[in-house]
Amino acid sequence: MNVFKGKYLYALMVAISLIYIIYVTYTNLLYDPQAADFLSHKTNLKRPIPVPAWANVMHIHVIAACLAMVAGALNFSSTLLRKYRLFHRINGYLYVLCVFIVVVTSGYMAPYTTGGKINSIPFNLVNILWFGMTITALVQIKRKQVNKHWKWMVRSYAFCFTNMFIHLISFVLHDGFGIPYTLSYTIGVYGAILLNIIGAELVIRFIYKIPLAPIMAAKT
Ligand code: HEM
Numbered sequence: 001m002n003v004f005k006g007k008y009l010y011a012l013m014v015a016i017s018l019i020y021i022i023y024v025t026y027t028n029l030l031y032d033p034q035a036a037d038f039l040s041h042k043t044n045l046k047r048p049i050p051v052p053a054w055a056n057v058m059h060i061h062v063i064a065a066c067l068a069m070v071a072g073a074l075n076f077s078s079t080l081l082r083k084y085r086l087f088h089r090i091n092g093y094l095y096v097l098c099v100f101i102v103v104v105t106s107g108y109m110a111p112y113t114t115g116g117k118i119n120s121i122p123f124n125l126v127n128i129l130w131f132g133m134t135i136t137a138l139v140q141i142k143r144k145q146v147n148k149h150w151k152w153m154v155r156s157y158a159f160c161f162t163n164m165f166i167h168l169i170s171f172v173l174h175d176g177f178g179i180p181y182t183l184s185y186t187i188g189v190y191g192a193i194l195l196n197i198i199g200a201e202l203v204i205r206f207i208y209k210i211p212l213a214p215i216m217a218a219k220t
Contacts (some may be wrong), residue, residue, distance in 0.1 A: 006207055014073050020164050021066045028062045041181045042114050049112045061105035065160065068098035072157040092138075099134045099156070103127045115186045122189055130159045151204050158200035165192035 028035065034055050042049065071094045074080060081088045106127050113119040137152035166188040173184035 009207055010076065013076075017069045017073050017160075021069055024062060024163065025066060029059060033059070038114075041185070042112065043182070044116065045112060046116070047111075054109065054112065057105050057108050061102055061109065064098045064101035064105065065163065068095055068102060069160045071095040071098060072153070072160055075153070076157070092141075096134055096138060099131060103131045115182045115189075119186055119189045122193060126159065126162065126193060130156065133159075154203050155197075155200040158196040158203075161199070162192050162196060165195050 032038070034051060035058060039049065039051065039054075071091050075088055075091055075095065106123060110120040110123045110127070113123055133152055133156040137149050137156055140152055141149035166185070168188075169191045170181070170184040170188035173179040173187055174181050179187075
């Protein structure tokens with residue numbers, strides 16, 4: 001893949017992320033802050049949801065998730081990396097902090113997940129996997145393994161699209177094909193995890209195959 005195509009796809013990813021951030025913050029923080037619509041689909045819960053606390057945690061989750069999306073997207077810019085190395089570093093730590101907050105808040109919400117255990121288990125596995133991949137990326141750059149750092153960051157960043165894929169898949173299945181909401185949501189959860197993993201490997205394999213070491217070396 002040449003540099004032009006890489007830049008074009010990067011711009012597309014930034015555009016999709018921005019549109020999604022606007023949508024997710026508007027619907028969850030302004031339009032339906034108590035998530036009445038989302039929570040109305042939860043049936044057969046083993047314990048009642050403490051809605052005010054759940055909603056507060058969900059707001060923190062959404063804000064941290066959106067910040068992670070922005071911070072991650074900015075750090076994939078090779079121009080920013082070349083010109084503002086310190087920014088890349090500070091922003092990288094902000095990304096790690098945001099991932100940590102998303103994972104902790106997700107851990108709180110997981111026991112109340114739509115569909116119950118069948119979805120709370122993959123959510124908790126993703127929590128461990130996502131944080132693990134992010135820390136691996138950090139460890140690799142501490143070891144000056146630039147290309148490995150970049151690959152692990154791609155794998156980590158893919159999980160920022162979890163919620164978008166869940167809602168996209170469940171919307172198509174539920175609203176498009178009339179499949180019951182909980183089943184659509186469950187397929188959405190598993191489908192999103194698969195798409196994140198496969199998408200990241202495709203990006204690593206086919207997009208941005210530019211060696212990063214020279215870019216890093218340029219300013220050291
Ligand atoms: C980074 C992008 C993400 C965004 C923008 C985001 C956003 C949201 C939002 C808005 C909700 C409220 C319910 C809904 O409308 O879906 C939610 C719920 C939830 N999120 Fe995230 N999320 C993200 C990533 C993640 C990740 C990576 C995990 C880890 C597994 C996660 C775990 C959860 C859990 C467990 C719930 C509760 C689901 C339920 O009650 O059924 N989220 N998220």
